[in-house]
Amino acid sequence: METVKVFDTWVEVPGRTLHFDVMTGDETTALKLANEHVAALGHRAVTVTAQECRFCHAEPLVMFSEQQQAEFRRSGGFIVSLPA
Template identity: 40%
Template structure:
């Protein structure tokens, strides 16, 4: 499966920067932003600002099995990097 990667940087409640990627099956900027917001709410960061400024398309690539499973179940996969 080919996935689309959205590079995302948001400011957490305590002021630190959270860097994560949103992986989606569709190249759709608005869906990627919605998925980022959904995940942030699930971790208690519901006030974080996410727009096309914070969440940008980066590239497309082939996905490993665990990512495909997550995308098939919830529509997206969050790859946590710095500050998550």
């Protein structure tokens, strides 16, 4: 059974805190996806490090939607936005 590693991510950006989980297979990909996500939100000057993006636990991939599973297979992971 395929598993997804969950990286709990808290990032300070000007005026607020972003909270999201990066669902992927490894820390390198988690940091890449986290930085892409933050940049896509308009915060290109902010760099997400392992300090803000930390492995939390693993979940079976089948727990996620078909769209999320497809995104995981296509790009190596996906983001789940959470309330800060």
